[in-house]
Amino acid sequence: MQQFVSFKKYNNAVQARETQQLLEANGIVTRFADNGASLDGSFGRAFTDYEIQLNPADFKRAEALLEEQAGKWIAELPEDYYLFSFTDEELFEVIQKKDEWSEIDYVLAKRLLAERGKQIDDKEVERKEMERLYELEKPEEVGIAWIIIGYFTALLGGLFGIFTGYMVYYSKKTLPNGERVFTYNRSNRQHAKIILLLGIVVLIMTICSRIVRIM
Numbered sequence: 708m709q710q711f712v713s714f715k716k717y718n719n720a721v722q723a724r725e726t727q728q729l730l731e732a733n734g735i736v737t738r739f740a741d742n743g744a745s746l747d748g749s750f751g752r753a754f755t756d757y758e759i760q761l762n763p764a765d766f767k768r769a770e771a772l773l774e775e776q777a778g779k780w781i782a783e784l785p786e787d788y789y790l791f792s793f794t795d796e797e798l799f800e801v802i803q804k805k806d807e808w809s810e811i812d813y814v815l816a817k818r819l820l821a822e823r824g825k826q827i828d829d830k831e832v833e834r835k836e837m838e839r840l841y842e843l844e845k846p847e848e849v850g851i852a853w854i855i856i857g858y859f860t861a862l863l864g865g866l867f868g869i870f871t872g873y874m875v876y877y878s879k880k881t882l883p884n885g886e887r888v889f890t891y892n893r894s895n896r897q898h899a900k901i902i903l904l905l906g907i908v909v910l911i912m913t914i915c916s917r918i919v920r921i922m
Contacts, residue, residue: 784815
Protein backbone atom coordinates (compact mmCIF):
# COMPACT_ATOMS: atom_id res chain seq x y z
CA MET A 708 0.00 0.00 0.00
CA GLN A 709 1.42 3.36 -1.04
CA GLN A 710 1.98 6.07 1.56
CA PHE A 711 0.80 9.53 0.54
CA VAL A 712 2.03 12.71 2.23
CA SER A 713 1.70 16.40 1.46
CA PHE A 714 3.81 17.52 -1.50
CA LYS A 715 2.44 20.95 -2.44
CA LYS A 716 -0.27 23.23 -1.04
CA TYR A 717 -2.13 25.85 -3.02
CA ASN A 718 -4.69 28.52 -2.19
CA ASN A 719 -6.11 28.16 -5.69
CA ALA A 720 -7.94 24.95 -6.67
CA VAL A 721 -7.29 25.48 -10.39
CA GLN A 722 -3.54 25.75 -9.85
CA ALA A 723 -3.58 22.64 -7.67
CA ARG A 724 -5.50 20.67 -10.32
CA GLU A 725 -3.07 21.79 -13.05
CA THR A 726 -0.18 20.50 -10.97
CA GLN A 727 -1.98 17.21 -10.39
CA GLN A 728 -2.68 16.79 -14.12
CA LEU A 729 0.96 17.48 -15.03
CA LEU A 730 2.25 14.92 -12.55
CA GLU A 731 -0.26 12.23 -13.48
CA ALA A 732 0.42 12.79 -17.18
CA ASN A 733 4.01 11.81 -16.40
CA GLY A 734 3.10 8.66 -14.53
CA ILE A 735 3.15 9.95 -10.96
CA VAL A 736 0.23 8.78 -8.83
CA THR A 737 -1.30 11.65 -6.84
CA ARG A 738 -4.06 12.40 -4.39
CA PHE A 739 -6.00 15.66 -4.26
CA ALA A 740 -7.17 16.96 -0.89
CA ASP A 741 -9.48 19.88 -0.25
CA ASN A 742 -8.57 20.71 3.33
CA GLY A 743 -11.00 23.60 3.67
CA ALA A 744 -10.55 25.57 6.88
CA SER A 745 -8.39 23.52 9.22
CA LEU A 746 -5.24 23.61 11.36
CA ASP A 747 -1.73 23.16 10.04
CA GLY A 748 1.27 21.52 11.72
CA SER A 749 1.94 24.57 13.88
CA PHE A 750 -0.51 24.68 16.76
CA GLY A 751 -3.35 27.14 16.48
CA ARG A 752 -2.77 28.48 12.93
CA ALA A 753 -5.64 28.15 10.50
CA PHE A 754 -5.39 27.83 6.74
CA THR A 755 -7.55 27.14 3.73
CA ASP A 756 -5.83 25.19 0.99
CA TYR A 757 -5.81 22.48 -1.63
CA GLU A 758 -3.16 19.85 -1.30
CA ILE A 759 -1.40 17.52 -3.70
CA GLN A 760 -0.20 14.37 -1.98
CA LEU A 761 2.43 11.96 -3.30
CA ASN A 762 4.40 8.94 -2.31
CA PRO A 763 7.67 10.29 -0.81
CA ALA A 764 9.62 8.19 -3.32
CA ASP A 765 8.17 10.38 -6.13
CA PHE A 766 9.11 13.75 -4.62
CA LYS A 767 12.39 14.22 -6.51
CA ARG A 768 10.91 13.35 -9.90
CA ALA A 769 7.86 15.53 -9.25
CA GLU A 770 10.05 18.49 -8.31
CA ALA A 771 12.10 18.04 -11.49
CA LEU A 772 8.92 18.03 -13.61
CA LEU A 773 7.57 21.18 -11.96
CA GLU A 774 10.90 22.97 -12.36
CA GLU A 775 11.02 21.98 -16.02
CA GLN A 776 7.51 23.34 -16.51
CA ALA A 777 8.42 26.52 -14.61
CA GLY A 778 11.31 27.09 -17.00
CA LYS A 779 8.83 27.25 -19.88
CA TRP A 780 6.65 29.80 -18.06
CA ILE A 781 9.49 32.21 -17.27
CA ALA A 782 9.36 33.75 -20.75
CA GLU A 783 5.77 34.86 -20.05
CA LEU A 784 6.60 36.74 -16.84
CA PRO A 785 6.04 40.53 -16.88
CA GLU A 786 9.07 42.83 -16.88
CA ASP A 787 8.18 44.13 -13.42
CA TYR A 788 8.11 40.66 -11.85
CA TYR A 789 9.44 41.15 -8.31
CA LEU A 790 12.34 38.69 -8.55
CA PHE A 791 14.05 40.78 -11.25
CA SER A 792 14.83 43.43 -8.63
CA PHE A 793 16.36 40.97 -6.14
CA THR A 794 20.00 41.32 -5.18
CA ASP A 795 22.42 38.44 -5.67
CA GLU A 796 22.23 37.62 -1.95
CA GLU A 797 18.43 37.52 -2.07
CA LEU A 798 18.47 35.26 -5.12
CA PHE A 799 20.87 32.87 -3.39
CA GLU A 800 18.47 32.79 -0.44
CA VAL A 801 15.63 31.80 -2.78
CA ILE A 802 17.74 28.85 -3.95
CA GLN A 803 18.73 27.86 -0.43
CA LYS A 804 15.15 28.01 0.85
CA LYS A 805 13.37 26.65 -2.21
CA ASP A 806 10.63 25.11 -0.04
CA GLU A 807 9.41 28.66 0.73
CA TRP A 808 9.20 29.70 -2.92
CA SER A 809 7.38 28.60 -6.05
CA GLU A 810 9.10 26.52 -8.74
CA ILE A 811 9.10 29.56 -11.04
CA ASP A 812 10.93 31.66 -8.45
CA TYR A 813 13.49 28.92 -7.82
CA VAL A 814 14.25 28.36 -11.51
CA LEU A 815 14.27 32.09 -12.26
CA ALA A 816 16.64 32.80 -9.36
CA LYS A 817 19.15 30.29 -10.74
CA ARG A 818 18.81 31.74 -14.24
CA LEU A 819 19.25 35.34 -13.09
CA LEU A 820 22.35 34.50 -11.10
CA ALA A 821 23.83 32.70 -14.12
CA GLU A 822 23.08 35.71 -16.34
CA ARG A 823 24.85 37.93 -13.79
CA GLY A 824 27.92 35.73 -13.97
CA LYS A 825 27.45 34.28 -10.50
CA GLN A 826 28.57 30.67 -10.39
CA ILE A 827 26.18 28.22 -8.79
CA ASP A 828 27.93 25.19 -7.36
CA ASP A 829 25.54 22.22 -7.48
CA LYS A 830 27.36 20.55 -4.59
CA GLU A 831 27.04 23.73 -2.53
CA VAL A 832 23.33 23.91 -3.34
CA GLU A 833 22.94 20.29 -2.26
CA ARG A 834 24.79 21.01 0.97
CA LYS A 835 22.55 24.01 1.65
CA GLU A 836 19.48 21.88 0.99
CA MET A 837 20.69 19.35 3.57
CA GLU A 838 21.26 22.16 6.06
CA ARG A 839 17.76 23.42 5.33
CA LEU A 840 16.29 19.96 5.94
CA TYR A 841 18.13 19.74 9.24
CA GLU A 842 16.78 23.17 10.20
CA LEU A 843 13.19 22.27 9.28
CA GLU A 844 13.48 18.93 11.05
CA LYS A 845 14.10 20.61 14.40
CA PRO A 846 11.02 20.27 16.61
CA GLU A 847 9.05 23.36 17.54
CA GLU A 848 8.15 24.36 21.07
CA VAL A 849 4.71 25.09 22.47
CA GLY A 850 4.53 28.13 24.74
CA ILE A 851 4.31 27.36 28.46
CA ALA A 852 0.98 29.18 28.54
CA TRP A 853 -0.58 26.54 26.27
CA ILE A 854 0.74 23.75 28.50
CA ILE A 855 -0.71 25.39 31.63
CA ILE A 856 -4.05 26.00 29.94
CA GLY A 857 -4.04 22.40 28.72
CA TYR A 858 -3.54 21.01 32.24
CA PHE A 859 -6.13 23.38 33.69
CA THR A 860 -8.83 22.53 31.17
CA ALA A 861 -8.01 18.80 31.36
CA LEU A 862 -8.55 18.87 35.13
CA LEU A 863 -11.90 20.51 34.53
CA GLY A 864 -12.84 17.77 32.12
CA GLY A 865 -12.95 20.20 29.21
CA LEU A 866 -12.65 19.05 25.61
CA PHE A 867 -10.14 21.83 24.94
CA GLY A 868 -7.61 20.08 27.17
CA ILE A 869 -8.11 16.83 25.29
CA PHE A 870 -7.86 18.66 21.96
CA THR A 871 -4.67 20.44 23.05
CA GLY A 872 -3.06 17.21 24.21
CA TYR A 873 -4.02 15.37 21.05
CA MET A 874 -2.79 18.11 18.69
CA VAL A 875 0.58 18.57 20.36
CA TYR A 876 1.25 14.86 20.87
CA TYR A 877 0.30 13.58 17.41
CA SER A 878 1.03 16.59 15.17
CA LYS A 879 3.54 15.92 12.39
CA LYS A 880 5.03 18.00 9.60
CA THR A 881 6.25 16.97 6.15
CA LEU A 882 9.78 17.92 5.15
CA PRO A 883 10.60 18.95 1.56
CA ASN A 884 11.98 15.44 0.89
CA GLY A 885 8.69 13.81 1.95
CA GLU A 886 9.86 12.63 5.37
CA ARG A 887 7.32 12.98 8.20
CA VAL A 888 8.55 14.07 11.63
CA PHE A 889 6.86 15.11 14.85
CA THR A 890 6.16 18.85 14.99
CA TYR A 891 6.87 19.42 18.69
CA ASN A 892 9.76 18.48 20.95
CA ARG A 893 9.85 15.50 23.28
CA SER A 894 9.18 17.51 26.43
CA ASN A 895 6.08 19.14 24.92
CA ARG A 896 4.82 15.79 23.69
CA GLN A 897 5.28 14.20 27.11
CA HIS A 898 3.21 16.98 28.68
CA ALA A 899 0.67 16.62 25.87
CA LYS A 900 0.30 12.89 26.50
CA ILE A 901 -0.38 13.50 30.21
CA ILE A 902 -2.86 16.27 29.37
CA LEU A 903 -4.64 14.04 26.84
CA LEU A 904 -4.95 11.08 29.23
CA LEU A 905 -5.87 13.30 32.16
CA GLY A 906 -8.56 15.03 30.14
CA ILE A 907 -10.05 11.73 28.99
CA VAL A 908 -10.08 10.28 32.53
CA VAL A 909 -11.67 13.40 34.05
CA LEU A 910 -14.22 13.59 31.24
CA ILE A 911 -15.20 9.93 31.72
CA MET A 912 -15.46 10.44 35.48
CA THR A 913 -17.64 13.52 34.96
CA ILE A 914 -19.96 11.67 32.57
CA CYS A 915 -20.22 8.68 34.91
CA SER A 916 -20.95 10.99 37.84
CA ARG A 917 -23.80 12.66 35.96
CA ILE A 918 -25.24 9.30 34.93
CA VAL A 919 -25.20 8.15 38.56
CA ARG A 920 -27.01 11.33 39.63
CA ILE A 921 -29.68 10.79 37.01
CA MET A 922 -30.21 7.20 38.15
